[in-house]
Amino acid sequence: MPARFPTPTKLKVTDFPPLIREITDPPSQLYLRGEYPDPSLHFLTVIGSRTYTEYGKHMCTTLIHGLAGYPIVIVSGLALGIDGIAHHAALAAGLRTVAVPGSGLDERVLYPATHRGLAHRIVESGGALISELDPMEQPRQWTFPRRNRIMVGLSHAVLVIEAEIPSGTLITSRLAAEYNRDVLAVPGPIQSTTSRGPHMLIKRGAALIESSADIIEALHVDTHIPRRLDVDLSTDERALLAVLTTPCSRDTLRILTQQSASSVNILLASLELKGVIVERMGLIERI
Numbered sequence: 001m002p003a004r005f006p007t008p009t010k011l012k013v014t015d016f017p018p019l020i021r022e023i024t025d026p027p028s029q030l031y032l033r034g035e036y037p038d039p040s041l042h043f044l045t046v047i048g049s050r051t052y053t054e055y056g057k058h059m060c061t062t063l064i065h066g067l068a069g070y071p072i073v074i075v076s077g078l079a080l081g082i083d084g085i086a087h088h089a090a091l092a093a094g095l096r097t098v099a100v101p102g103s104g105l106d107e108r109v110l111y112p113a114t115h116r117g118l119a120h121r122i123v124e125s126g127g128a129l130i131s132e133l134d135p136m137e138q139p140r141q142w143t144f145p146r147r148n149r150i151m152v153g154l155s156h157a158v159l160v161i162e163a164e165i166p167s168g169t170l171i172t173s174r175l176a177a178e179y180n181r182d183v184l185a186v187p188g189p190i191q192s193t194t195s196r197g198p199h200m201l202i203k204r205g206a207a208l209i210e211s212s213a214d215i216i217e218a219l220h221v222d223t224h225i226p227r228r229l230d231v232d233l234s235t236d237e238r239a240l241l242a243v244l245t246t247p248c249s250r251d252t253l254r255i256l257t258q259q260s261a262s263s264v265n266i267l268l269a270s271l272e273l274k275g276v277i278v279e280r281m282g283l284i285e286r287i
Contacts, residue, residue: 005033005107005119005120005123006033006034006123007033007135008031008032008033008104008105008106008129008131008135009031009032009033010029010030010031010032011029011030011031011032016030017036017039017154018039019039019043019153019154019155019156020150020153020154022153022179022180023149023152023153023179024178024179025149026153027132027150028132029132030130030131030132031104031105031130031131031132031133031134031135032105032128032129032130033105033119033123033128033129033130034122034123034126034127034128034129035123035126035127035128036098036128036130037073037096037098037126037127037128040071041071041072041073041096042070042071042072042073042156042219042220042221043072043073043075043098043154043155043156044067044072044073044074044075044155044156044157044158044159044215044219045075045076045151045152045154045155045157045158045159045176045181046060046064046074046075046076046082046083046086046158046159046161047076047077047082047083047148047151047158047159047160047161047163047169047172047173048060048081048082048083048086048160048161048162048163048169048194049081049082049161049162049163049164049167049169049194049197050079050080050081050082050083051081051164051194052081052082052085052161052162052194053162053188053192053194055162055188055189055192056082056161056162056188056194057082057085059161059186059188060082060085060086060089060161061085061088061089061092061273062212062272062273062275063159063161063186063209063211063212063215064086064089064090064093064095064212064275065089065092065093065212065273065274065275066211066212066213066215066275066276066278066287067093067095067212067215067216067275068093068094068095068274068275069094070216070221071221071225072095072215072216072219072221073095073096073097073098073127074086074087074089074090074095074096074097074098075097075098075099075100075151075154075155076097076098076099076100076151077099077100077101077102077144077147077148077151078099078100078101078111078112078115078118078119078129079101079102079112079115080112080114080115082161082162084115084118087099087118087122088118090127091121091122091125093275096125096126096127097122097125097127098122098127098128098129098130098154099118099119099122099127099128099129099130100129100130100131100147100150100151100154101119101129101131101139101147102139102143102144102147103131103133103137103138103139103143104131104133104134104135104136104137104138105129105130105131105133105135106135106136108136109135109136109137109138109139110129111138111139130150130154131147131150132146132147132150133146133147144168145168145171148168148171148172148175149175149179151172152172152175152176152179152181153179155181156181156182156219157176157181157182157183157184157215157218157219158172158173158176158181158182158183158184159184159185159186159209159215160173160183160184160185160186160197160198160201160206161186161198162186162188162192162194162195162197162198163194163196163197163198164193164194164196164197165196165197165200167197169197170197170200170201173185173197173201173206182207182218183201183205183206183207184206184207184209184214184215184218185197185198185199185201185202185206185207185208185209186198186209186210187199187202187208187210211278211280211287212275212278212287213278213287233271233274233276234270236259236263236267237267237270237271237276239257240253240257240264240267240268240271241271241276241277241286243256243257244277244284244285244286246285247280247283247284247285248283248284249282249283249284250264250265250268250284253268253284268284275287
């Protein structure tokens with residue numbers, strides 16, 4: 001593990017992130033480990049099931065990768081499941097990420113223990129850990145609902161990726177509505193129990209998220225500002241992007257690139273995972 005891991009610092013109330021002051025029950029104290037991102041950025045809390053499916057993992061990773069280069073910060077709870085996937089995806093996409101664990105921030109109690117290495121990576125990448133709990137506070141049943149309100153309070157919107165009914169994820173999404181935060185939800189296979197939560201939220205008015213572009217729109221990100229995109233692309237991937245000046249079909253791309261259908265499909269799958277393209281209504285377009 002990296003040696004440099006700064007000790008928790010207790011923030012002055014005047015230094016609390018501005019958004020957290022807006023909620024009805026703000027914390028009386030906050031501890032910070034690392035560097036809290038610029039409050040002028042767009043903060044998105046990502047939550048979901050600990051017992052995620054491969055579909056949920058894929059959607060979480062793909063959606064966050066598609067945010068690469070935009071002024072967006074990913075907030076989550078450092079927990080196992082979708083939380084951890086969201087943090088890992090943010091790091092891979094070069095986005096800042098903030099973790100709000102259900103414990104104090106001291107290394108000896110940081111929960112879960114299996115994500116202490118992830119916590120180091122978050123801090124070393126320019127992100128932060130934040131908690132209202134005293135640094136040596138052990139995780140307890142009551143600490144998790146309390147930390148969930150911090151996660152919501154730090155963000156402009158909350159994205160739900162897989163949740164059963166009932167679940168802590170849905171309780172957190174209800175907090176988002178109470179705090180006047182936008183609720184976003186990713187639909188899933190109708191036979192999956194982890195799709196029931198997001199589908200219920202969508203029926204109740206949550207924004208349906210099908211692509212990274214939907215998230216960017218929901219967060220009101222100014223897309224006229226050039227993306228700070230630093231994605232490692234192969235020569236073939238760059239060649240395909242060069243001809244993708246307007247939305248077009250896979251067959252058209254095959255003709256333009258003079259490559260086989262299988263080669264084009266492989267390139268498109270890679271570019272979609274890297275968050276560079278999206279497919280809508282059978283047409284491929286750059287993000």
